Amino acid sequence: MSHKNRNLEKKSTSQSITGFFKSFLEFEESKPLIALITLFAGSSIISPHFLTWYNQRILLLQMAPLAMLALGETAIILMGSIDLSPGSVMALSGTVAAIALIYWHMPVGVAAIIGMLTGAICGLINGLLITKAKIPSFVATLAILVAGRGMVLIITGGMPVVGLKPFTFLTSDIAFLPSMVWIAVLATILLYFLMKMTKIGREVYAIGGNEDAARYSGVNADLTKIIIFTMAGILYAISGLMMNARLEVAYPWTGWGYELDAIAAAVLGGVQLTGGVGSTLGSVMGAYILTLITNILILLGVNPYYQWVVKGAILAIAATVLTRGLRYVK
Amino acid sequence: MVKIALKAEKIVKKFPGVVALDHVTFDLKESEIHGLVGQNGAGKSTFVKILNGIYHPDGGRIFLNGKEVMIKNPIEARKFGITLVHQEVTLVPYLTVAENILLGKMPLKNKILVDWDALFEYAEKTLEELGADIDPKTKVKELSVGEQKLVQVARALAERAQILCFDEPTTALTPMEKESLFQIIKNLKNSGKSVIYITHYIDEIFEICDRVTILRDGKKIATENVSEVKPEEVVKMMLGREVSSFYVVRKGEAVGASRKPILEVKDLSTIPEKAHGVALKNISFKLYEGEILGVVGLLGAGKSELGKALFGMEKIINGKIIMDGKEITIKSPYDALKHGILYAPENRQLEGLIPEMSLKENITITTLDEISRFLGVINVKKEREIASEWVKKLGIVAPSLNVKVSNLSGGNQQKVVIAKILQTKPRIIIFDEPTVGIDVGTKVEIRKIIANLSKQGISVILLSSDVDEVLSLADRIITLVKGELTCEMVNKDVSKDEVISLICKAGGINVVS
Numbered sequence: 001m002s003h004k005n006r007n008l009e010k011k012s013t014s015q016s017i018t019g020f021f022k023s024f025l026e027f028e029e030s031k032p033l034i035a036l037i038t039l040f041a042g043s044s045i046i047s048p049h050f051l052t053w054y055n056q057r058i059l060l061l062q063m064a065p066l067a068m069l070a071l072g073e074t075a076i077i078l079m080g081s082i083d084l085s086p087g088s089v090m091a092l093s094g095t096v097a098a099i100a101l102i103y104w105h106m107p108v109g110v111a112a113i114i115g116m117l118t119g120a121i122c123g124l125i126n127g128l129l130i131t132k133a134k135i136p137s138f139v140a141t142l143a144i145l146v147a148g149r150g151m152v153l154i155i156t157g158g159m160p161v162v163g164l165k166p167f168t169f170l171t172s173d174i175a176f177l178p179s180m181v182w183i184a185v186l187a188t189i190l191l192y193f194l195m196k197m198t199k200i201g202r203e204v205y206a207i208g209g210n211e212d213a214a215r216y217s218g219v220n221a222d223l224t225k226i227i228i229f230t231m232a233g234i235l236y237a238i239s240g241l242m243m244n245a246r247l248e249v250a251y252p253w254t255g256w257g258y259e260l261d262a263i264a265a266a267v268l269g270g271v272q273l274t275g276g277v278g279s280t281l282g283s284v285m286g287a288y289i290l291t292l293i294t295n296i297l298i299l300l301g302v303n304p305y306y307q308w309v310v311k312g313a314i315l316a317i318a319a320t321v322l323t324r325g326l327r328y329v330k
Numbered sequence: 331m332v333k334i335a336l337k338a339e340k341i342v343k344k345f346p347g348v349v350a351l352d353h354v355t356f357d358l359k360e361s362e363i364h365g366l367v368g369q370n371g372a373g374k375s376t377f378v379k380i381l382n383g384i385y386h387p388d389g390g391r392i393f394l395n396g397k398e399v400m401i402k403n404p405i406e407a408r409k410f411g412i413t414l415v416h417q418e419v420t421l422v423p424y425l426t427v428a429e430n431i432l433l434g435k436m437p438l439k440n441k442i443l444v445d446w447d448a449l450f451e452y453a454e455k456t457l458e459e460l461g462a463d464i465d466p467k468t469k470v471k472e473l474s475v476g477e478q479k480l481v482q483v484a485r486a487l488a489e490r491a492q493i494l495c496f497d498e499p500t501t502a503l504t505p506m507e508k509e510s511l512f513q514i515i516k517n518l519k520n521s522g523k524s525v526i527y528i529t530h531y532i533d534e535i536f537e538i539c540d541r542v543t544i545l546r547d548g549k550k551i552a553t554e555n556v557s558e559v560k561p562e563e564v565v566k567m568m569l570g571r572e573v574s575s576f577y578v579v580r581k582g583e584a585v586g587a588s589r590k591p592i593l594e595v596k597d598l599s600t601i602p603e604k605a606h607g608v609a610l611k612n613i614s615f616k617l618y619e620g621e622i623l624g625v626v627g628l629l630g631a632g633k634s635e636l637g638k639a640l641f642g643m644e645k646i647i648n649g650k651i652i653m654d655g656k657e658i659t660i661k662s663p664y665d666a667l668k669h670g671i672l673y674a675p676e677n678r679q680l681e682g683l684i685p686e687m688s689l690k691e692n693i694t695i696t697t698l699d700e701i702s703r704f705l706g707v708i709n710v711k712k713e714r715e716i717a718s719e720w721v722k723k724l725g726i727v728a729p730s731l732n733v734k735v736s737n738l739s740g741g742n743q744q745k746v747v748i749a750k751i752l753q754t755k756p757r758i759i760i761f762d763e764p765t766v767g768i769d770v771g772t773k774v775e776i777r778k779i780i781a782n783l784s785k786q787g788i789s790v791i792l793l794s795s796d797v798d799e800v801l802s803l804a805d806r807i808i809t810l811v812k813g814e815l816t817c818e819m820v821n822k823d824v825s826k827d828e829v830i831s832l833i834c835k836a837g838g839i840n841v842v843s
Contacts, residue, residue, distance in 0.1 A: 199698040199706035206695055209684035216641075216681055217695045217750060218667035276686045 028278070031321065032269045032285040039289060043296040050299055060177065061246065063291040064184040065090070067284050068239035069258055070265035071191045072232030074283040077266050078195065079228060080208040080275025081137035085126060086236045086262050087255035088148030093119040093233075094240030095152050098161040098250035108166035116237040122148060123233020127226035145259065152252045161250040170245035180242045184284075187235065191280040204228060208275025264311065265290055268318045289314070333360045335395065335524045336381070336412075336493055342389035343376055343548075348740050348767060350376045352548040353390070358493065363515060363525045365539035365556070367532065367568055369795050371767040372545040374528045378495040381526070382414040383407040411492035415499060419478045421485075423471035428453030430470055431485045456484045460514050476507025483514060494518060495526040500534065512538050530628060532561050532568075532834065544568055565830050569797050577802040578777035580622070580784075592789050593617040593640075593671075593758060598649035600639050608632035608813045610639060612649070615808055615818060617758065622780065622790040624804030624821065626797060627833050632813040633793040634676060637760040640791070641666045641673040667696070670757035674747050674764060676793075678740070682747040685736035689728050689746060690717035692735045696750045720749035725775060741772025748779060759783065760791045765799065777803060797829050809833050 024030050044051040069086045076083045097115025100106045106114070122144060129140035170180040195201035203224045206214035215221050243254050263273075268286030271278030293314065294307045336358040343351040351373045358364050366374045379385045381392070383401040391398055394410055401407050404414075421430045428450050429436070437448040453466035462480040470478060479499055486494050496515070500508045515525055515538060527539055535542050536556060544551040544567040551567045598613040610632050617623050627633050638644045640651065642660040650657050653669055660666045663673070675681035683692055694701050694713050701713045717731050724745045728738055735746055744764065751759055761780065765773040781803060783790055794800050800807055801821065809817045809832045817832050 197708055197710075199702040199708060202691065202695070202698055202708065205687065205691075206684050209686045210680075212681045213684050214695070216643075216663050216673065216675060218664050218754070219695065219698075220664050276684070 029270065029282045029285060032282045032289070035268070035318065036285050036289055036292075039292055039296075043292060043299075047296060047299045050296060055295070055299070057177070059288075059291055059295050060181045060184075061171070062295070063288055064178075064180045065239040065242040065246075066258070066261055066265060066287045066291060067184045068187060068235045068242065069262040070269070070283040070287040071187055071280050072235035073259070073262035074266045074269070074271055074278065074280045075191065075195065075204060075228050076137070076232055077263070077271050077273060078208045078275055078278060078280075079204050079225060080211065081130065081225065081229075082141065082263070082273070083126065083137065083229070083232060084141040084259050085122065085144040085148060086232075086239075087258035088145045088152070089119055089122045089233055089236040090240035090243065090255040090258065091152045091250075091252065092122065092148045092240070093237030094244045094254060095156055095161060095250045095252065097167075097237075097241055098164055098244055099155065101166060102161055102163055108169070112167075112241055115241055116234050119233040119235075119237025119240070120230050121233070123230040123236075124226065126233070127229035130229070131222040131225050149256075156250070156252045158252055160252065162248075164244045164248045164250060167241065167245040168248065170242055180245060183238065183242075187238070188281065188284045195280050200224060200227065205276055208277075210276070261287075261290060264315050267315060267322070270322055272322075332362075333395070334358070334393075335360045335362075337393040338377075338381070338390065339393070340390040341377065341380060341387050341392075343373075343380060343385060344388050345740075349548050351380070351387070354545065354548070354550045356543055356550065356553070358524050358526060359540075360524055361519050361522050362541065363519050363527055363539045365535040365542035366526055366528045366545065367530065367535060367542060367564065368545035369530070369568055369766075371547065372568075373548040374545055375497060376548075377545070378414055378497060378526060378528060381407065381412055381493075381495060384414075408489050408491070411490060412495070413486040413489055413491035413493070414495045414497065415479075415482050415486055417497040417499070419475065419482065421470045421478055421481060424469060426467055426469055427457075427464055427473070427481050427484075428466035430481055431456060431466070431488050433485070435488075452488070453484070456488050459487065460484055461517060462510070462514065474504075474507065476503045476511065479503065479507070479511060480514065483511075483518075491523070493524045493526070495528070497528045498530070499527075500529070500531065530630070532564055535564065536561060562827070562830065562834070565834055566827075569795070569830065577798055578774065578781050579802050580781040589618040589620070591616040592619045592654065594650075594652040595640070596650040596652065598636075598639060598651070599647050600635060600644045601647055602635060603638075603644055607644075608635050610635055610644075610813045613810075613815050614649075615815065617789050617791060618805075619789060620784045620787045621805045622784055622792055622803050624800035624807040625791060625793045625810060626795065626800050626807060626829060627810035628795060630812065631810040631833065633795070633810055634762050635813070636810065637673055637762050637791065637793050640671060640758075640760060643673075667754060670755070671760070672696075672751045672754060672756040672758070673760045674744075674751055674762060676762040676766060678743050678747055683735050683743060685734065687735060688732045689721075689726070689735050689738065690714065690731040692746050693717045693720055693749045693753060696754045700753075716753065720753065724749055724779065739768075739772075741768040741776070744768055744772070744776060745779075748776070756788060758789045758791065760793065762793045763795065764792070765794075765796065797826055797833075801826060801829065 049055055069090065073083055073086055093115040096118045097111045100111035100114045101108055126141050126144055129135045130137050171178045174182060195204060203219050206219055207221050207224060211221060244250050265286035266283045268289050269278065269282030271283055290311060293310055297307050297310065298304065334357050338354065338356045340353040340355055341351050342353055354377060368374050376385060380387050381401065383403045383406055392401060399410060401410065431453045432449055437445040437452065439445040450466050457464055457466060460480060460483060462484065464477055464480060470481065499511060503511065518525060529535065539556050541553060542556055542564060543553040544564060546568060594616050596614050598610055600610040602609055608630060613636065625633050625636060635644055639646055640660065642662040642665050651660060658669055684695065690713060694716055701716065702708050714731060721728065726742050726745045728742060735743065764776055764780065777799065780790060780792065792800060792804060801824065804821050806820050807824065807829065808815055811833065
């Protein structure tokens with residue numbers, strides 16, 4: 001009798017464990033979180049330097065600009081669009097802010113705001129090209145990718161803008177961590193809230209899920225797209241300011257290729273490139289994973305060129321896991 | 331004794347929430363053109379997709395030349411000599427005609443290089459056999475839609491098809507192209523091949539078919555020899571969909587001078603947005619407060635286009651829309667919504683719902699302003715309340731409010747579409763085939779909902795090809811034929827036969843009753 005009871009008990013605990021696991025898997029960010037925890041634990045084991053306060057601080061500092069790009073990019077991908085311009089927009093905004101500081105002798109706060117306005121304008125142009133000129137987002141943002149980089153080279157003459165010490169207020173500590181890390185954390189929370197809990201976030205998911213149905217339901221899809229692209233531009237600009245602070249120099253080639261890191265972060269975070277599925281929180285986890293890979297390879301003394309190969313391989317694996325069950329993809 | 335080329339016995343196919351084919355038995359003789367007719371959702375396309383291995387039946391057997399076969403996929407179907415000529419053109423536009431005809435089985439030299447001479451020679455021979463005057467070296471994108479259709483037929487022949495299924499082949503063709511296609515189909519028959527010909531144009535059946543099978547709501551109604559049946563009998567079998575008890579009778583309360591028109595459409599003309607769309611020509615009508623206006627017509631009559639034009643989804647080139655005595659412009663659904671005009675699309679999956687979103691999110695998507703507070707923050711509690719109220723009111727069957735809407739049955743999906751429309755407190759609702767593709771029980775419920783709307787003062791435009799549905803619900807009826815309004819009448823002492831004869835002109839035949 002008692003034996004029987006114990007058996008039943010055993011069964012119910014194992015059931016509740018599988019039950020917990022199932023409900024965990026239903027949680028949107030479960031897959032990137034598992035990947036992140038696995039990589040984090042693995043790295044802690046293989047390198048004694050990984051799990052140190054000093055190293056984690058560097059990791060977060062490196063991750064913050066990418067996180068800002070990933071947040072903007074994800075909001076756009078969730079609408080079913082794509083943005084290829086983040087790298088150029090961050091460079092242009094950072095450079096404009098640096099020029100405002102050094103050549104126009106503006107206070108650093110004003111320079112930062114001018115930089116963010118630059119990002120907003122780039123985003124707005126993207127939004128208008130897509131909704132008014134009806135250019136597919138891939139092409140419109142490709143144009144801004146190319147033209148934006150050109151603008152940077154023109155205004156800098158191809159030379160770096162140096163002496164950006166005043167921007168280091170972003171790298172100075174507030175409550176144990178550099179302030180730009182806190183900015184990234186704040187942006188992550190805000191974006192998650194915006195996407196999940198507000199009207200515009202709901203519209204973003206609706207447009208990405210089925211744009212026809214969203215329009216038939218009275219969603220002003222063009223306006224939503226313009227707003228989201230503009231907001232993304234501001235996020236990229238903040239990323240550019242972070243780079244100014246970290247390097248104390250505005251290089252004209254800053255952010256070269258970063259748009260692909262931003263998209264990779266979204267894919268690693270479980271965001272579906274066709275839109276409507278995923279979350280900004282997942283993408284930030286993706287950004288962390290990408291930074292972690294670079295970090296651990298450096299700690300292990302691996303030739304830094306290998307990081308691209310490893311990143312590529314992890315991306316392919318992640319994408320395979322995420323698209324399992326689909327009949328075919330393009 | 332004529333040989334039976336193909337026999338399908340008691341084929342059953344179920345989709346979530348609806349039985350698409352209900353024990354359909356069908357046979358096809360050698361050298362026969364067998365027409366398959368029925369309205370939307372009757373199951374014709376599902377049936378040929380089963381014969382071609384695209385769908386798998388849930389029951390029933392298929393015999394080829396007397397032997398039972400299992401058709402697992404389209405490739406296997408082709409091995410059995412069955413080919414489907416799709417309704418849409420399924421060719422690669424940037425390749426030549428010859429490459430398209432032999433796609434997947436290009437003749438090779440030394441097993442590697444394409445043998446271009448053999449390729450063009452073979453293609454030319456096939457086209458000649460068909461009697462189609464097309465140069466195999468032209469690119470497909472340079473051909474007309476009709477010629478592309480012929481290339482599709484040539485491809486089927488290159489696959490050595492014995493049984494060819496045509497799915498609505500004439501939809502986009504000019505009369506001339508149609509004639510040459512018909513000649514080719516007759517040639518196929520004379521050379522011993524069998525043809526299944528799906529259409530919704532009755533006149534085509536009488537032009538080329540030997541026998542015709544009528545499907546309605548997944549059931550076979552009859553198979554007749556074309557020489558022994560009259561067009562109007564076929565139409566009646568096609569349309570008289572259900573037993574009378576499935577219709578909600580709401581005989582119109584007197585409409586006229588006592589009520590004021592809420593909407594007036596004057597000389598409306600449009601250019602179709604879609605490639606196969608119909609252009610509306612000078613449509614004028616009035617819609618009164620609390621009225622149900624039935625718009626009937628066969629497929630291709632322009633019903634959907636009319637609904638979409640009033641919802642800002644068609645390009646209006648001429649005409650006025652007057653609401654409450656004032657002229658309004660509707661350029662997008664967003665504008666239409668502001669005027670209280672809503673549209674329930676026929677294609678719920680593609681135009682009505684956001685599949686990845688939950689039931690509750692789909693209901694509130696039209697009224698996000700109403701459920702959001704300061705700075706657009708969504709009031710989750712209010713959202714739940716609104717959604718659960720509609721679930722109760724309309725009897726939506728769902729495990730929870732958070733279930734993905736794509737997991738609901740067709741009938742429940744339609745109710746979600748209605749809920750999200752009613753939530754906006756609309757003044758005019760345009761229903762486009764509201765009961766197509768859903769089970770009979772839910773059909774009745776949806777008709778009741780529509781009947782009740784007029785009591786609340788909401789005006790309804792009911793676009794339907796189900797004549798009984800319109801006759802039982804509408805106050806007034808207008809008929810459309812190929813984009814033109816042909817008749818407007820008060821639904822009083824109107825017989826079904828009269829309406830059928832009016833809309834049948836869409837198929838180019840005059841039914842004298």
